[in-house]
Amino acid sequence: MVRQLSVFIQNKSGKIASVTRTLYQNGIDIRALSVADTADFGILRMLVSDVEKARTALANENCIVSVNEVDVVAVPDRPGGTAEVLQRLAEANIDIEYMYSLIDRGTSDAYMVFRLSDEANTNNVLEELGLKTVPGKMLGLN
Incomplete structure (x- = not known):
């Protein structure tokens, strides 16, 4: 988070x-x-x-x-990368309260910032997709 x-x-x-x-x-x-x-x-x-x-x-x-607290998730920076993550969250009945993106020039990933309804289930869905939340220190945040 x-x-x-x-x-x-x-x-x-x-x-x-x-x-x-x-x-x-x-x-x-x-x-x-x-x-x-x-x-x-x-x-x-x-x-x-x-x-x-x-x-x-x-x-x-x-x-x-x-x-x-919000989740920052590294999403594959390719066509359909974000759509795949959003589809899986929808299938798991995880509501997105809001989301926005950020760019880190030092990586090939896109980052999505999520405020989600079901934190415990979110981690399972992300793990199934091979995605992980990104710690703030990795993005230059305290």
């Missing part, structure tokens, strides 16, 4: 820039980022180099921040 930072932001111009600027000013690297929004608010989900430092820096800027 990898620790993910979620920042709740108003859906207004410049809010994401403000968050990323705060992270930059505190020497924090963003390794992956996803935005989900509604008309009024959004959730900025990120994998960052130092979760606790990021949480503190953003809280000091009056941001609403939470930390939760």
